[in-house]
Amino acid sequence: MSDNSDLEFVFVARVDDVPAGKNRCFEVEGRGVLLCAFHSGMKAVENICPHEKISLEGGRLRGAGKIVCPHHGSNFDVDDDGKALGAPAVLPITVFPVRVEDGNVYVQLVTAKRGPDNPFAIPGVKLNF
Numbered sequence: 001m002s003d004n005s006d007l008e009f010v011f012v013a014r015v016d017d018v019p020a021g022k023n024r025c026f027e028v029e030g031r032g033v034l035l036c037a038f039h040s041g042m043k044a045v046e047n048i049c050p051h052e053k054i055s056l057e058g059g060r061l062r063g064a065g066k067i068v069c070p071h072h073g074s075n076f077d078v079d080d081d082g083k084a085l086g087a088p089a090v091l092p093i094t095v096f097p098v099r100v101e102d103g104n105v106y107v108q109l110v111t112a113k114r115g116p117d118n119p120f121a122i123p124g125v126k127l128n129f
């Protein structure tokens with residue numbers, strides 16, 4: 001398992017670029033960063049639903065830290081390592097650490113945690129959904 005703790009934070013967007021209660025995807029260094037403007041604060045996840053490996057953009061934000069996939073309705077807990085809270089997705093989404101300074105949003109482009117319960121994060125492993 002890799003340690004991402006010393007990755008630098010990279011600029012994604014201005015806080016104002018994402019209306020409160022909405023989300024919006026930005027491409028940063030070749031990755032889709034979905035900024036989620038929860039009323040409790042800005043959070044960021046990789047813009048890939050692990051169910052069909054398609055975009056989460058436009059999914060509804062719930063409570064202080066949950067996002068609902070707009071395609072088949074799986075919920076993910078952004079506050080708890082992105083874990084899936086219901087079918088059809090079973091694997092977690094990748095959550096990026098966020099820092100907000102002077103109205104700018106920065107994230108650490110961490111890789112997903114690897115492990116037997118998340119083979120999605122292991123390069124070269126093909127999953128059959």
Ligand code: FES
Nearest residue numbers: 049051069071072
């Ligand atoms: S693509 Fe997200 S739950 Fe199916």
